[in-house]
Amino acid sequence: MQFFxxxxxxxxxxxxxxxxxxxxxxxxxxxxxxxxxxxxxNRPLHTLNAQQDHKLMFxxxxxxxxxxxxxxxxxxxxxxxxxPQLPGQGCSFHSFRTNTYKLSFMESPSGIxxxxxxxxxxxxxxxxxxxxxxxxxxYVVKNPLYTPGSPIRSELFNTTLDQYVRGIA
Amino acid sequence: xxxxxxxxxxxxxxGLIYYKNYGSAGRMDTNDTLRVASLWHxxxxxxxxxxxxxxxxxxxxxxxxxxxxxxxxxxxxxxFFAVCEPGTQQIESLLKYVYELYTDYVxxxxxxxxxxxxxCELFDMNLTQSVQKDRVxxxxx
Numbered sequence: 001m002q003f004f005x006x007x008x009x010x011x012x013x014x015x016x017x018x019x020x021x022x023x024x025x026x027x028x029x030x031x032x033x034x035x036x037x038x039x040x041x042n043r044p045l046h047t048l049n050a051q052q053d054h055k056l057m058f059x060x061x062x063x064x065x066x067x068x069x070x071x072x073x074x075x076x077x078x079x080x081x082x083x084p085q086l087p088g089q090g091c092s093f094h095s096f097r098t099n100t101y102k103l104s105f106m107e108s109p110s111g112i113x114x115x116x117x118x119x120x121x122x123x124x125x126x127x128x129x130x131x132x133x134x135x136x137x138x139y140v141v142k143n144p145l146y147t148p149g150s151p152i153r154s155e156l157f158n159t160t161l162d163q164y165v166r167g168i169a
Numbered sequence: 170x171x172x173x174x175x176x177x178x179x180x181x182x183x184g185l186i187y188y189k190n191y192g193s194a195g196r197m198d199t200n201d202t203l204r205v206a207s208l209w210h211x212x213x214x215x216x217x218x219x220x221x222x223x224x225x226x227x228x229x230x231x232x233x234x235x236x237x238x239x240x241x242x243x244x245x246x247x248x249f250f251a252v253c254e255p256g257t258q259q260i261e262s263l264l265k266y267v268y269e270l271y272t273d274y275v276x277x278x279x280x281x282x283x284x285x286x287x288x289c290e291l292f293d294m295n296l297t298q299s300v301q302k303d304r305v306x307x308x309x310x
Contacts, residue, residue, distance in 0.1 A: 024221040043221040053219070060215050067208050068233045070201065071252060073174035073193030075235075081204050093233040098216055100225040117221055 023165040024101060024117040028136065030149055031087070031111025033058045037152045039161065061105060061113060068093045087111045094126055108133055118168070128168055135160055172254040173263075173300060174236060177202070178271065180284045181246030183210030187287040191300065193252070209250065213240065243268055263303060270295050 028037040035054040048056065069090030070081050079085075087107050095104045097120055104116045106129035114129050114136075139157035140146055146154070178187035185206035190196070197205065213227040231238040237257060240250040241264035249264045249271075274292035275281055281289060 045221055045223045047218050047220075056215060057219060060212060060219065063208060064212055064231070067205060067212065068231075068236075070197070071205060071236070071238070072233075073236050073252060076194050081201065081208065091233050091235045093231055096216070096228050096231040098220065098225050098228050100220050100222045103216075103219075117219075 022119050022122060022168055024119075026117070026132075026161070026165065027054070027057055027113075027115040028152070029054075029058055029061075029113040029115075032149070033062075034149060035151070036112075036149075039158070039165075041162070041165065057115065058113075061115065064096075065090070065092050065107075095124070104129055106130065106133065112136065116165075122168070125168070128164075131164065132161065135164070172257065173260070173303075174252045174254070176249070176251045176267070176296075176300075177206055177209075178267075178287065179206045179210055179248045179250075182284065183207045184284065186285065189296070209240075210248065213242070213248065239264060241265060241268065247271075259303075263299070266299060267296065270299070 024040075024042050026037070026039040027035060030036055033055075035058070038050070038054065047053070065085060066082055069079070069085055069092070072091035075091065079090075087109055092107065093105065095102060097103075100120060102118050102120045102122050104118065104122075104125040106114045106126065108114075112133070114132055116125060116129060116132070118125070135157065136152075139154055139160065140152050141148075143154060146152070173191050174193040175191060176187070176189045177185060180186050183206065185203050188202050188206075216228045217225045227242055228240055230240070232255065235255070236252050237255050237260075238250055238252050239260040240248055241261065242248045247268075249267050251260055251264060253260055270292055271287075274295060275287050275289050276283075278289050278291075281287070
């Protein structure tokens, strides 16, 4: 997956096809499993409390990555199941779909994981996730008052993010 | 096209009862296939917990960089999942057909113990035939 090598430095959004209420929730985790951001736009059902929900989500992604690295049919040499992998090492999944939601996942080379839960008929959101990562870089990382590893509390980031997610078809 | 790499069937408790490899580069030994099957069973269950809307029945399609994983769950909790090339079409109908073969040649076999590994010749034969037929049909298009 190509992160660097695009010609634009500043984020350029893919054309929004506004249909409004498609995004359910968004999580951003860092490499240590700390939930940096959790945004919720449309979530009628809460099965667990917030802490457990974050841990469960992180655990699910960790295990799914381990599973896909092991099940990769194109690579001959694989480590054992459950061995922690470096970001980008081994085959990683980018989305899964159930009958009620679609989860899109992206991991940056620094271990920042962005998860977006949407309506099941959503298309490929990899470019949208890259754009959200660019927003994170612009509004959070470049903010001198932000300490890496702590939860994100930036109004500007939240508003821009909300606006962008509303525009995703 | 129509490249199915492998097919797994797991019982309602998550135990692997059938595994067939159709040509993936990495060979997994039996223990690993068992672990992978149980891991998938648990992930399937956890994904239901994280649904924002009620009525979730688990993961149907997982898309990774180099493969897609399609999963079909019957009403009794038996899961049929297939690892295939990204973008392969009609795997859903193939899995439903495998379910039919399972009910015909495995469940109706009086010597088959439910939830145990499948060792029914007719099931194997018909399964190979249908996977081959699929391959040929899709290559012909």
